[in-house]
Amino acid sequence: MTGINLQTKIFTGLVAGIIVGIIARMPELGALQRAVLTLEPLGIMFIRLLTMTIVPLIVASLFVGVASLGDVRRLGRIGGKTLAWFLGSTLIAATIGLAAALMARLGEGLDAATRDSLTTQFEQHGTAAAQVTAPTLTQTLLAMIPSNPFAAASTGELLPLIVAVCIFGAAATAIQTDGKRAVVGFFNGVNELSMVVIRWLMTLAPAAVFLLIAATVAKSGLDLLRSLAPYCAVVVAATAVHVLVTLVPALRFGARLSVSDFLRKTGDVLMLAFSTASSSVALPVSIEAARDRLGISNEVASFVLPTGVTLNKNGAAVYKAATAVFIANLYGVPLGPGTLLTIVLVSTVAAFSGAGVPGSSLVTTLIVLNAIGLGAHSEAAIALVVAVDRPLDMIRSMVNTLANLVGAAWISRSEIGAMTGRSEQPA
Numbered sequence: 001m002t003g004i005n006l007q008t009k010i011f012t013g014l015v016a017g018i019i020v021g022i023i024a025r026m027p028e029l030g031a032l033q034r035a036v037l038t039l040e041p042l043g044i045m046f047i048r049l050l051t052m053t054i055v056p057l058i059v060a061s062l063f064v065g066v067a068s069l070g071d072v073r074r075l076g077r078i079g080g081k082t083l084a085w086f087l088g089s090t091l092i093a094a095t096i097g098l099a100a101a102l103m104a105r106l107g108e109g110l111d112a113a114t115r116d117s118l119t120t121q122f123e124q125h126g127t128a129a130a131q132v133t134a135p136t137l138t139q140t141l142l143a144m145i146p147s148n149p150f151a152a153a154s155t156g157e158l159l160p161l162i163v164a165v166c167i168f169g170a171a172a173t174a175i176q177t178d179g180k181r182a183v184v185g186f187f188n189g190v191n192e193l194s195m196v197v198i199r200w201l202m203t204l205a206p207a208a209v210f211l212l213i214a215a216t217v218a219k220s221g222l223d224l225l226r227s228l229a230p231y232c233a234v235v236v237a238a239t240a241v242h243v244l245v246t247l248v249p250a251l252r253f254g255a256r257l258s259v260s261d262f263l264r265k266t267g268d269v270l271m272l273a274f275s276t277a278s279s280s281v282a283l284p285v286s287i288e289a290a291r292d293r294l295g296i297s298n299e300v301a302s303f304v305l306p307t308g309v310t311l312n313k314n315g316a317a318v319y320k321a322a323t324a325v326f327i328a329n330l331y332g333v334p335l336g337p338g339t340l341l342t343i344v345l346v347s348t349v350a351a352f353s354g355a356g357v358p359g360s361s362l363v364t365t366l367i368v369l370n371a372i373g374l375g376a377h378s379e380a381a382i383a384l385v386v387a388v389d390r391p392l393d394m395i396r397s398m399v400n401t402l403a404n405l406v407g408a409a410w411i412s413r414s415e416i417g418a419m420t421g422r423s424e425q426p427a
Contacts, residue, residue: 007267013206021217040215046208060190065299066169085407086312093314094347097321100238107329209275255409265293273401308404315396320347
């Protein structure tokens with residue numbers, strides 16, 4: 001397979017994993033299922049090894065990028081564009097998820113017996129978990145400032161770590177000494193080492209994806225989608241609509257990139273996000289693809305992509321809004337204009353508050369359900385959809401990663417235009 005590109009190898013591993021997982025569920029092949037489950041930790045080791053590179057890569061690449069800006073005002077401009085993209089694309093995603101669920105009348109039309117069966121069999125799960133509430137604006141702002149950047153790095157809190165690195169990188173733009181050159185040189189070396197490690201690890205990606213997917217299917221099977229098939233179909237369709245009406249135009253007309261060329265250069269990143277259900281795991285490869293294949297500047301890629309893993313989750317916003325409508329209809333919650341607006345706005349906030357790891361969006365969906373008055377039923381409602389969350393999580397993780405790459409490409413293009421415009425102005 002030496003002549004096959006990486007994304008094709010990863011996709012082959014994905015398909016092979018599904019096939020082996022299905023075969024392993026046959027009653028007479030219990031030994032195969034045990035073998036697949038025994039080998040699953042090797043796939044988890046791959047995820048941990050790739051995750052190991054996230055903090056050194058973010059710190060090194062972001063510091064070098066910010067320190068090389070020359071003008072700290074440019075950092076503010078890039079940051080403003082980044083937040084505008086995050087907020088705008090996530091709001092659109094939540095609106096599309098809401099509209100799709102309303103048009104499909106998700107949760108409506110069920111007979112009383114079916115509805116009661118769906119809503120009561122999980123009620124026992126609704127008493128143990130505490131309610132999840134959205135953080136206030138003050139809490140969010142305070143959480144962005146780390147009292148200890150090393151502690152933030154050790155716990156994987158990317159947003160406060162990014163803030164700390166940006167502050168120190170901005171300070172580096174104010175000095176021109178040997179000390180600055182030594183520090184920038186050190187972090188530039190760490191950045192290069194991180195890239196080498198990532199390239200080594202990605203040679204293992206197809207085998208790791210095979211093991212992870214085979215184990216997932218061997219444990220749960222594919223028939224788990226049947227009982228909630230209409231709900232899953234609407235979520236997937238709404239996510240596809242968001243890609244087509246929001247991300248593709250932004251890529252084509254904002255970033256001025258061909259869709260086919262973009263997918264060819266980032267296919268391995270998207271397949272990795274899909275197969276691991278984690279945009280965080282795909283982050284190191286996203287940065288490498290953005291800089292080396294898409295030609296996005298280091299300062300943009302190293303700022304937008306890590307921040308996006310923490311804040312920008314378009315796929316999660318679609319999922320939360322559609323899920324809220326589905327659950328509200330099941331429990332008979334009236335969907336008036338105020339409730340619909342609440343779903344869109346809180347889905348956006350909840351998408352910002354999640355983490356780029358498997359299953360996090362499922363937990364933060366409780367914020368939306370609590371906001372529309374489901375109260376004690378919220379945890380039972382989450383238990384209802386948890387059986388089909390893994391495949392939906394894979395899809396939304398891929399879309400989250402896609403949205404971040406598109407945003408980075410658009411912002412990089414706009415920065416090129418801004419720099420060109422200034423250079424053409426008369427002195």
